[in-house]
Amino acid sequence: MLKTRTLFSAAVAVAAALALSSCAGGSPAGTSASSSADASVAVFNDADVTFAQMMIPHHEQAVEMSDDLLAKDGIDQDVVDLATEIKAAQEPEIAQLNAWLTEWDAEDNSMSGMHDMGDGSDGMMSDDDMMALQDAAGTDAGQLFLEQMTVHHEGAIAMAQIEIDNGENTDAQAMAETIVTTQTAEIAVMAELLAAQ
Structure with missing residues (x-):
């Protein structure tokens, strides 16, 4: 079961990478290819900027949680x-x-943006949550990681859906779609792992 999901995730990641690379100048070098790549970077709105600003600390916390577990x-x-x-x-x-x-000349004020939400809908773990994961051991740590990461992923999916609905930058929207697809699949895997414990 897990190998199938792993292959699925890998396929999604490869597809996303190919989509992003084609948007970033996969056509032969020339004025038209260059100007279309420039246009792709130039087209963005406030929703795209907010998506990037808020998803950075969200992803950073997921990496930190993974590091703690590993x-x-x-x-x-x-x-x-x-x-x-x-x-x-x-x-x-x-x-x-x-x-x-950087390309959009936007400030990375992501941490203040995350704290401004304050309603728990973003799935971010509190300092106490992070400390609980750091202190847990063995089976308890594995279970806590799965429970916390499920909530974390649900927040990321909600944020990504807002980008899909309201963003203008095609590359950012493609990443948001990848986040929805892969993290929905990972939530299903985590539910199976929790049920098996």
Whole structure:
């Protein structure tokens, strides 16, 4: 079951990478290819900027949670594999989101933006949540990681859906669609892992 999901996630990641690379200048070099790539960067709105600003700290926290889990001994291998995949998927997305903010000449004021939401809908873990994960061990740590990451993913999917609905930048919308697809699949896997414990 997990191998199938892993292959699915890998296929989605490859498709997303191909889509992004084709948008970024896969056509032969020339004035028209260059101007279409420039147009892709130039077309963005406030929703695109907010998506990037808010998704950066969200992804960074998911990577931190994965790192905390991966530093522990006695964790179920399926949970270890999932944490490894989450980290591998989200680190390049953080780099891309930062690059977009630079291209759009937008400030990375993401942390204040996350705190401004304050209603829990973004799925961000509190300091106490993060401390609980750091302190947990063995099976308890694996279960807590799955429970917390499920909530975290649900927040990311909600944020990505807002970008799909309201954004203008096609590359940012493509990333948002990838986030919805991959993280929905990962939530299903986490539900299965939790049910098996």
